[in-house]
Amino acid sequence: MEQRMLLVHAHPDDESINQGATMAKYAARGTQVTLVTCTLGEEGEVLVPGLAHLASDKEDRLGEHRITELANAMKELGVTDHRFLGGAGTYRDSGMVWHESGHATAGEDVKEGTFWRADLLEATAHLVEIVREVRPQVLVTYDQFGNYGHPDHIQAHRVATYAVSLAAARSFRPDLGPAWDVAKVYWGAMSETRMREGLRKLRAAGDTTTFEGMDPEDDLGWWVTSDEFLDAEVDANDFVAAKLAAMRAHETQIAVDGPFFALSNNVGNEVWGTEYYRLVKGTKGPVDERGLETDLFAGLE
Numbered sequence: 199m200e201q202r203m204l205l206v207h208a209h210p211d212d213e214s215i216n217q218g219a220t221m222a223k224y225a226a227r228g229t230q231v232t233l234v235t236c237t238l239g240e241e242g243e244v245l246v247p248g249l250a251h252l253a254s255d256k257e258d259r260l261g262e263h264r265i266t267e268l269a270n271a272m273k274e275l276g277v278t279d280h281r282f283l284g285g286a287g288t289y290r291d292s293g294m295v296w297h298e299s300g301h302a303t304a305g306e307d308v309k310e311g312t313f314w315r316a317d318l319l320e321a322t323a324h325l326v327e328i329v330r331e332v333r334p335q336v337l338v339t340y341d342q343f344g345n346y347g348h349p350d351h352i353q354a355h356r357v358a359t360y361a362v363s364l365a366a367a368r369s370f371r372p373d374l375g376p377a378w379d380v381a382k383v384y385w386g387a388m389s390e391t392r393m394r395e396g397l398r399k400l401r402a403a404g405d406t407t408t409f410e411g412m413d414p415e416d417d418l419g420w421w422v423t424s425d426e427f428l429d430a431e432v433d434a435n436d437f438v439a440a441k442l443a444a445m446r447a448h449e450t451q452i453a454v455d456g457p458f459f460a461l462s463n464n465v466g467n468e469v470w471g472t473e474y475y476r477l478v479k480g481t482k483g484p485v486d487e488r489g490l491e492t493d494l495f496a497g498l499e
């Protein structure tokens with residue numbers, strides 16, 4: 199079977215942070231990996247001082263710069279098919295604010311033309327066209343909370359979920375191509391056990407700044423998924439270097455000496471090279487002794 203995987207993400211950088219190792223692993227073994235990014239990340243911060251002029255409140259050219267960052271990241275992962283939903287610049291980054299309880303949320307005045315205010319059916323139709331062209335057996339996106347509450351992540355979840363249904367409906371927009379039913383849909387997840395183990399190692403090594411304020415013995419809350427709800431673990435430790443190089447490519451968003459890289463090597467390999475998933479559509483394939491699939495195409499041979 200020719201394996202085809204489609205990932206739907208909100209901003210350039212989400213793909214590398216969340217599934218960079220998985221993408222590199224499957225691309226290396228010949229799976230067709232397609233990434234759809236819904237915005238250009240125009241409202242992002244700019245961590246590189248020499249690029250501060252690009253910010254949305256200055257020259258507003260961060261979006262075009264992040265197109266290049268994404269292309270560079272895809273080269274590191276070996277992914278050759280990456281697209282912007284509706285074409286580059288169709289949906290603008292909605293921005294975000296931090297809610298008092300620690301997760302992201304939409305600001306008071308979300309601008310016209312942003313992804314959060316997009317017409318859901320219009321945005322979904324753009325994705326249906328891609329789904330019917332690519333015909334993926336596996337689709338990956340965020341959970342209903344966008345994993346940490348960012349409005350664009352939540353909207354990407356909604357568009358991806360709606361597009362899976364409509365792409366399979368023969369009577370919906372036949373002009374967008376023959377119907378296609380995606381066999382398996384996964385939500386990216388962060389294992390509670392793995393995050394707790396990583397935090398314990400960091401704190402034991404004296405690191406109090408990485409994931410500052412998080413106590414490994416506390417309830418880790420919305421950050422993580424309880425292991426009872428995990429369905430798949432992709433061990434891509436051989437591709438950690440590619441993932442970290444892809445994350446570094448998003449230089450305006452991810453500080454090389456920031457929390458993502460502050461992990462010591464051994465913690466880094468364990469935390470970043472293994473990526474977790476919840477299966478929300480389709481039948482679970484063969485599992486290991488923990489009840490976890492180790493291949494997202496399990497059961498589809």
Ligand SMILES: CC(=O)N[C@H]1[C@@H](O[C@@H]2[C@H](O)[C@H](O)[C@@H](O)[C@H](O)[C@H]2O)O[C@H](CO)[C@@H](O)[C@@H]1O
Pocket residue numbers: 209210211212215239240241242243291292293294348451
């Ligand atoms: C990983 C991710 O989704 N990044 C988004 C996010 O970026 C955050 C935002 O700039 C926030 O203000 C910072 O405090 C935080 O550190 C950033 O991770 O939101 C941006 C604006 O919508 C988006 O461009 C970026 O890709």
Ligand SMILES: [Zn+2]
Pocket residue numbers: 208209212348351
């Ligand atoms: Zn994002």
